[in-house]
Amino acid sequence: MIYFFVGFEQVAQSFSDKEKWMTLQVKVDSIHSVQYNQKPKVYSFNPNFISDYKGYKLGMSVEEIDRLLSFRKQNKYVNSAEEFQEVTKVSDSLLKVISPFFKFPDWIQNKPSFKSERKEYAQKTDFKKEKIKVLDINQATQEDLIKIYGIGEALSLRILKQKEILGCFVSMEQLNEIWGLSPQVLVELNSHFKTVVPSDFRKIAINDASLKELSQFSYFKYALAKQIVTYRSMNGNFENIEDLSKIKGFPVEKAKIISLYLEF
Structure with a gap:
């Protein structure tokens, strides 16, 4: 084993x-x-x-x-x-x-998407151009004015009030004198409105108007109106706006617009 x-x-x-x-x-x-x-x-x-x-x-x-x-x-x-x-x-x-x-x-x-913003702004602008036609500023209603971007109830009433005081606008430049209208709004107004002087518009006869009538004119103060009457009585009739601008205190910078309200 x-x-x-x-x-x-x-x-x-x-x-x-x-x-x-x-x-x-x-x-x-x-x-x-x-x-x-x-x-x-x-x-x-x-x-x-x-x-x-x-x-x-x-x-x-x-x-x-x-x-x-x-x-x-x-x-x-x-x-x-x-x-x-x-x-x-x-x-x-x-x-x-x-x-x-x-x-x-x-x-x-x-x-931000600048392209989309520009496109949206263009659409808004086109929309306004379609809705607003070029109108006579002297025939414009408050509704017409409010359609302009930047003009609300207060500004539209201010424009209409100024037109009432003047009798009518003779130049779109007069809108520059209205307080509260920004440069952008003025551009829009000039794009959509123009001035058409009414055929029945009554001008001021500068050589015949009374002191009261002259002092009520928006561009003349009482003191200036009094000097105009005095100058006229001493030197005879005014032949043109240049003669009138010789008066002391006359707003020479507005002579062109003022002349459109006067009759010599």
């Missing part, structure tokens, strides 16, 4: 090492499996600064990357996903995948 002696401690140690190795292998395989199935995380980025490697990782072709780099060499920037596609010519499908990660500066994202 032959006896074999087996080192059970050695066998046990062998099985123990193998068990450890198997356990470690399972962990490694598990990590590989997770890494294989997990998609790489993509962080937000400014597409203006995509490098060759970054573009390759995003799925862009060499030509598409080169187009972007050439564009940037001109010191130009893309400010939206649409502009990025216009420059690089990437496909719609690729743009759909990568554009959610685009991050542009806050000032670009929050900047």
